[in-house]
Amino acid sequence: xxxxxxxxxxxxxxxxxxxxxxxxxxxxxxxxxxxxxxxxxxxxxxxxxxxxxxxxxxxxxxxxxxxxxxxxxxxxxxxxxxxxxxxxxxxxxxxxxxxxxxxxxxxxxxxxxxxxxxxxxxxxxxxxxxxxxx
Amino acid sequence: xxxxxxxxxxxxxxxxxxxxxxxxxxxxxxxxxxxxxxxxxxxxxxxxxxxxxxxxxxxxxxxxxxxxxxxxxxxxxxxxxxxxxxxxxxxxxxxxxxxxxxxxxxxxxxxxxxxxxxxxxxxxxxxxxxxxxxxxxxxxxxxxxxxxxxxxxxxxxxxxxxxxxxxxxxxxxxxxxxxxxxxxxxxxxxxxxxxxxxxxxxxxxxxxxxxxxxxxxxxxxxxxxxxxxxxxxxxxxxxxxxxxxxxxxxxxxxxxxxxxxxxxxxxxxxxxxxxxxxxxxxxxxxxxxxxxxxxxxxxxxxxxxxxxxxxxxxxxxxxxxxxxxxxxxxxxxxxxxxxxxxxxxxxxxxxxxxxxxxxxxxxxxxxxxxxxxxxxxxxxxx
Ligand code: SF4
Ligand code: SF4
Numbered sequence: 002x003x004x005x006x007x008x009x010x011x012x013x014x015x016x017x018x019x020x021x022x023x024x025x026x027x028x029x030x031x032x033x034x035x036x037x038x039x040x041x042x043x044x045x046x047x048x049x050x051x052x053x054x055x056x057x058x059x060x061x062x063x064x065x066x067x068x069x070x071x072x073x074x075x076x077x078x079x080x081x082x083x084x085x086x087x088x089x090x091x092x093x094x095x096x097x098x099x100x101x102x103x104x105x106x107x108x109x110x111x112x113x114x115x116x117x118x119x120x121x122x123x124x125x126x127x128x129x130x131x132x133x134x135x
Numbered sequence: 136x137x138x139x140x141x142x143x144x145x146x147x148x149x150x151x152x153x154x155x156x157x158x159x160x161x162x163x164x165x166x167x168x169x170x171x172x173x174x175x176x177x178x179x180x181x182x183x184x185x186x187x188x189x190x191x192x193x194x195x196x197x198x199x200x201x202x203x204x205x206x207x208x209x210x211x212x213x214x215x216x217x218x219x220x221x222x223x224x225x226x227x228x229x230x231x232x233x234x235x236x237x238x239x240x241x242x243x244x245x246x247x248x249x250x251x252x253x254x255x256x257x258x259x260x261x262x263x264x265x266x267x268x269x270x271x272x273x274x275x276x277x278x279x280x281x282x283x284x285x286x287x288x289x290x291x292x293x294x295x296x297x298x299x300x301x302x303x304x305x306x307x308x309x310x311x312x313x314x315x316x317x318x319x320x321x322x323x324x325x326x327x328x329x330x331x332x333x334x335x336x337x338x339x340x341x342x343x344x345x346x347x348x349x350x351x352x353x354x355x356x357x358x359x360x361x362x363x364x365x366x367x368x369x370x371x372x373x374x375x376x377x378x379x380x381x382x383x384x385x386x387x388x389x390x391x392x393x394x395x396x397x398x399x400x401x402x403x404x405x406x407x408x409x410x411x412x413x414x415x416x417x418x419x420x421x422x423x424x425x426x427x428x429x430x431x432x433x434x435x436x437x438x439x440x441x442x443x444x445x446x447x448x449x450x451x452x453x454x455x456x457x458x459x460x461x462x463x464x465x466x467x468x469x470x471x472x473x474x475x476x477x478x479x480x481x482x483x484x485x486x487x488x489x490x491x492x493x494x495x496x497x498x499x500x501x502x503x504x505x506x507x508x509x510x511x512x513x514x515x516x517x
Contacts, residue, residue: 087183087395087407087473091310094318094469103457107474125311127185127397127405129237 004052006035006075006118009065012044020068028057028064035117048075048118075133078116079123081109082130092122092131136418142176143494151176153488155481156327156414156425163426168419171426177488177495178425180329181346181411181480184322184472185397187308188288188359189406190226191244191386194280195255197221202267204257208232209243209274211254220265224285227396227406239404242396244284247276248348248389282386284348284394288358290410292330292378295437296321296454298445298466306401307439310471316461319436319468324477325429325451329412330378332425334371336363338415340498345382346411346484349393351493352384354412357502364505371424372432374448378502382410393480407473411480413488415495429455436461 011020024030030053039045051061065072078100088108093101100115101122123131145151152175154162159178163171193214195204203220207213211233214225229240246253252273261268276282298319299305299312306312310320325331333339343354358379365377386394393409416422429451436447449459458465487493 088475089184089407089473090470091320094310094320094467094471095313103470107478121311124400127399127407128395129398 002052003055003058004050005058006077007049007051008046008073008075008118009049010044010046010071011039012069020070023064024051024061028061029053030057030061036119050117075118078111078113079118079120080132080134081111082132083111085128085130087128089127092126095121095125097121137176137416139415139417139495139497142415145176146488146491146494149489149491151488153177153179153413153485155478155485156180156332157478157481159422159426160326160428163422168422168426172416172419172422175416175422177485178332178414178416179411179481179484179488180324180327180332180414181409181477181482181484182290182324182328182472183393183407183409183476183480184324185308185399185405186286186289186408187228187405189244189284189286189408190224190240191247191282191284193223193225193282195221195223195274196278196280198267198270198272200267201265202257202259202270203262203265204259204270206258208256209253210238210246211256212238212240212243214240216257228404230404236398236401236403239396239398241404241406244386244406245391245394245396247282248386248394249391250276276387283383284352284386284389284408285355285381285383286358286408287381288360288379289382289408290329290358290380290412291376292328292334293373293375293432293434294322295375295435296449296468297437297439298461299440300438300443300445301440305440306399308399308402308405309439310469311400312439316464316466319454319459319461319466320471321434321451321454321468322471323432323434323451324472324474325432325455326427327474327477327481329410329414330380331372331427331432333412333414333421334367334373334424336378336502336504337421337424338417338498339380339412340501342496342499343412344493344496345384345413346409346480346487347382347384347389348386348409349390349483350384350386350388352382352410353496354380354498354502355383356381357506360508361503361506362508363503364507368431368433370427370431372427374433374435380410380502393476409476409480411484413484413493413495428452
């Protein structure tokens, strides 16, 4: 079983298609929508985690291409340059999943598994040491 | 009663007992105030938070032929051109003319302290005695004459916690505030914070020697917006913004561990500054002040969108727990100032005093104990 985190960008035409349903049905992949931002009947984007057999994941990407859905593949989680961190905690103000938290030791703790790559922390960090690898 | 002179004698002999403002809390709990007072001479404090009202005076030295600099850019960030020929002041919040908010005065100051080369570009209209009209070169902390930090307002004694009542995210100097009271941010080192350990400024005044940015500095004056006549808890701790310090110190002794340029998203550039103040335990009253703990330090909650007047206060133990109750719901709280670095500052100051390299000073003058902060009226120009 492999897994991929993707950012999908759609335009008008594909917003109406039951993309997620097709993924499950046709390619037998599990989907987890991490965040979605779709302007009503217009365009939008979605951060999606898909899990399934390697070949099915490749087929899924082909499927996106055929629908003209643009995708970017994300790293598992954001990159946090720990050595430069001042442990101020500003990033924890916006993290929706508690992937970033202040520990009892007053240091920043990052739980990779909880990160949904929503990227809100990137601009919330005043020292600019969080980034995302595409 | 013990005097600062007596404490300094002990420091010279390596016999002074110095603890941090966190350590003193446990000691007082174990022993009585009386016993603890007999042993402890000095308590050290620290804070490391974003402090916008900060900047550095620089003298570049004269070029040949000389220039009277009028418009000055340091790494494309504008510095003040209204001083003598080669003097300037670079403020923390000025933003880059090329990179906008991603780089600014705060970063120039950090880079200067790091020893990096900084691009200097200055223009002048030229005079008989200063004929040069333009200069383009690089400077660093070793080839300029003076470079001293002078921060008009640092180390705020308490600060309201912030939230957002509107249905949109707002971007403030208190960080990113999520809609519908989605989070609460606060900025303090609480029980470690310098001015919360001496709420009536008995021992802190003009001339007090302090830790500033990793080096030695001094309290120069009252900070701007200094205010003492404010609402306080029974223990004397202000519930809102109160006293502030103007501080000064040579950047040549500073380190980027304690001075960092920073960006508040869609707000602007600022500077994290590390400040630590040693507090002499002159009597049992001072010991009471320095042993204040987070659960006894309250702050008000403010709606940063300015729409709602919230009547709510929290103590720092509650805020630091990560969630507080607001309107019956659990709201996530987040700090903006680094407790970890604040603790390092208090420990470093303690070490300096223990080593005998840092003695305490008597203040030369008190900071004002009465002061009013005026709003800015908009008047008609006649
Ligand atoms: S991207 Fe940042 S804010 Fe979003 S979940 Fe991951 S760590 Fe939290
Ligand atoms: S906001 Fe940036 S510097 Fe502050 S704790 Fe988070 S990652 Fe570290």
